[in-house]
Amino acid sequence: MTRLRAKRHIPERMERCAGRWFSTPATNKGKWREVCGFPSDCELYLEIGCGKGKFCCETALNNPDALYIALERESSVILAAIEKAESLQIPNLFFVNSDAKYLDDYFEEGEVNRIYLNFSDPWTRKKKPKRRLTYRDFLKVYEKIMVPGGQVRFKTDNDMLFDFSLTEFKECGFVLSEVTRDLHNSEYDGDNIRTEFEQKFADQGIPIKRCVATSGKSA
Ligand SMILES: C[S@@+](CC[C@H](N)C(=O)[O-])C[C@H]1O[C@@H](n2cnc3c(N)ncnc32)[C@H](O)[C@@H]1O
Secondary structure (H helix, E strand, C coil): CHHHHHHHCHHHHHHHCHHHECCCHHHHCCCHHHHHCCCCCCCEEEEECCCCCHHHHHHHHHCCCCEEEEEECCHHHHHHHHHHHHHCCCCCEEEEECCHHHHHHHCCCCCEEEEEEECCCCCCCCCCHHHCCCCHHHHHHHHHHEEEEEEEEEEECCHHHHHHHHHHHHHCCCEEEEEECCHHHCHHHCCCCCCHHHHHHHHCCCCCEEEEEECCCCC
């Protein structure tokens, strides 16, 4: 009942944070930096499936010169992220409440410097691999909207999804680095920012898998 009541107020609460998210993101295609009031040469980082926003809020606060766009398809979830960014008054973080399958409509070729995929849904049933955010059709779009040498930074708790993703990255011409199956006990944990799901899995003793996939696209 409480949950239903909270959900009923989503439009009003979204409206209260109107400057923080874009209802027609396709109109920003090719001009995100300009629309958000950032220099044309600043880095643009995109998080796909940002959940309740812990990662994008902390990362944006740590890197005030970069512009962050966080995408999440669940409105009740992204609302928490938007309200978090508002309460912290983070100037360089904006949101899009939509599905990754429309990315090509929202971003111009070569507009994005880096993509973060944190604890994406694994879609474990055999017939659903095309829904995984590291399925090759998604990787081709990421490569298109990223600059040459752009990076996808990927973290997961799920061994099957990690193995699947490493194969997909390689087959799509991405170059892999910083590959670890135990991030929190690795040399790459120094500046790692934990997401909500990451903290939950770490508390359960589940090792976190992580890699960086660099686009092989040439300039
Ligand atoms: C398991 S949660 C992880 C949330 C957060 N990244 C974290 O690590 O705490 C996955 C999130 O991705 C979102 N998501 C899954 N598929 C998506 C898609 N195709 N487009 C946008 N968001 C998606 C889900 O709604 C969910 O909030």
